[in-house]
Amino acid sequence: MPNTSYNSSEDREQTGGGVLLGSASECVLMAILAARTKKIESQRMINPLIKDAEILSNLVCYTSKLAHSCVEKAGLIAMIKVRQLAVDENFSLRGKTLDTCIQADKDNGLIPFFVCGTLGTTSCASYDNFEEIGEICQREKIWFHVDGAYAGSALICHEFSYLKKGFEHWSIALSRRFRALKLWFTIRSYGVEGLRNYILQ
Numbered sequence: 001m002p003n004t005s006y007n008s009s010e011d012r013e014q015t016g017g018g019v020l021l022g023s024a025s026e027c028v029l030m031a032i033l034a035a036r037t038k039k040i041e042s043q044r045m046i047n048p049l050i051k052d053a054e055i056l057s058n059l060v061c062y063t064s065k066l067a068h069s070c071v072e073k074a075g076l077i078a079m080i081k082v083r084q085l086a087v088d089e090n091f092s093l094r095g096k097t098l099d100t101c102i103q104a105d106k107d108n109g110l111i112p113f114f115v116c117g118t119l120g121t122t123s124c125a126s127y128d129n130f131e132e133i134g135e136i137c138q139r140e141k142i143w144f145h146v147d148g149a150y151a152g153s154a155l156i157c158h159e160f161s162y163l164k165k166g167f168e169h170w171s172i173a174l175s176r177r178f179r180a181l182k183l184w185f186t187i188r189s190y191g192v193e194g195l196r197n198y199i200l201q
Contacts, residue, residue, distance in 0.1 A: 024149030025070035032061065032078045032114055035143035039113035042141075056080070060105050061114035064093035064128055066121040068147060081110070091124050093117065095132025102140060114143045119163060120151025127151065127163060157196050 021027050036059060043055045060081040063071045067084070075082035083105075085097050102112045115137055117128040130146065137144035146152075154160045187195065 024068065024147060025073065027149075028068075028070050028116060028145065028147060029074040029077060031116075031143070031145040032074045032080065035061075035114040035145070036078055036080060038143065039111065043111065055111065058109060058111045059113050060110045061116065062098055062101060062112070063116040064118060064121075066091055066123055066126060067116060067118045068122055068149070071116045071147070080114075087126070091121065091126035093128040093133065095129060095136050098133055099136050102136065102142075112140060112142055114145065117144065117146045118150075119146055119148040119155075122150055125151060130163070153195075154199060156192060157199055159200070 021030060036056070039059060040052055040055050043050060044052075056079060060083060061071075061075060062083045062085055064087050065084040066087055072082050072084070083101055085093055085101055088094050088097075098115065105112055115133060117130055117133055119127045119130075121127070134144055136142070148155070155164055190198065
């Protein structure tokens with residue numbers, strides 16, 4: 001795990017963080033709920049008289065049209081609008097497409113608060129342009145979540161580290177039964193080099 005996941009009483013910068021959840025769907029929902037709470041709090045700081053329900057009705061999140069259906073499902077549960085954006089010829093969500101939609105929504109009084117990028121779509125194993133998306137999210141102060149359930153484990157290999165540009169890894173989860181603890185033991189047993197060799201075979 002990255003150093004950001006550990007807590008240290010000696011290093012004030014190393015405060016820990018991240019969660020282990022039972023499925024990719026839970027991860028996306030948890031991220032949307034956390035981002036929603038953070039955005040509602042920041043909007044209240046700007047206007048203390050505004051009601052939470054009014055803020056909630058204007059929140060909007062973005063993902064590609066090839067993203068897993070769990071993003072749309074999480075949006076329904078969290079009661080927020082979900083924009084499924086067009087992809088390019090390589091089936092990748094690009095920064096320009098995202099930026100155009102964000103600016104249009106802001107012009108219409110909506111509050112962009114969350115982007116879910118995909119690392120390995122289940123339909124064609126494509127991945128979004130995280131570097132472009134990450135820059136926009138940073139500029140607009142939008143929470144950026146990457147769903148790496150399908151191909152995220154490949155990031156342990158140096159050959160694929162270029163895919164990490166624009167985001168950082170914070171949680172590990174698998175689907176269906178809760179197997180995160182088994183994954184943790186596998187990582188501890190094999191080590192990084194052992195897992196890299198296994199993936200590259």
